Amino acid sequence: xxxxxxxxxxxxxxxxxxxxxxxxxxxxxxxxxxxxxxxxxxxxxxxxxxxxxxxxxxxxxxxxxxxxxxxxxxxxxxxxxxxxxxxxxxxxxxxxxxxxxxxxxxxxxxxxxxxxxxxxxxxxxxxxxxxxxxxxxxxxxxxxxxxxxxxxx
Numbered sequence: 001x002x003x004x005x006x007x008x009x010x011x012x013x014x015x016x017x018x019x020x021x022x023x024x025x026x027x028x029x030x031x032x033x034x035x036x037x038x039x040x041x042x043x044x045x046x047x048x049x050x051x052x053x054x055x056x057x058x059x060x061x062x063x064x065x066x067x068x069x070x071x072x073x074x075x076x077x078x079x080x081x082x083x084x085x086x087x088x089x090x091x092x093x094x095x096x097x098x099x100x101x102x103x104x105x106x107x108x109x110x111x112x113x114x115x116x117x118x119x120x121x122x123x124x125x126x127x128x129x130x131x132x133x134x135x136x137x138x139x140x141x142x143x144x145x146x147x148x149x150x151x152x153x
Contacts, residue, residue, distance in 0.1 A: 009123030011035040015052040016129025020153035022061035043071040087112035089140035
């Protein structure tokens, strides 16, 4: 089971983290319980909602997770610009990688916003199903696991 270290700050949920909590994933649940116990704020960048909410009845469990967070972080123009610059740096890193697949696409703009919020928080844990992309963004931001811990579900 994944453990959240002594990182202070916010627990950010991306669409994979929300889905995992909605599906009662034990790792996701443990991360949430630990965050609550440690007094960590639990937040969702609002742009993540566009990725996870379908407007169908099947959203019921997802909506329960969304309603239970402490904050939905609105995307400001400043943060959007920071995310865009971060996405460009991440794309440069990906293109320079010897592991790059010729069919690779630019990194997700939504994930860039999630990492930009983590950068703004100063210290964060991100609950995600896309560890590789979040690690790419963390590297592009010049951060370490001590700054932003990524927990995969």
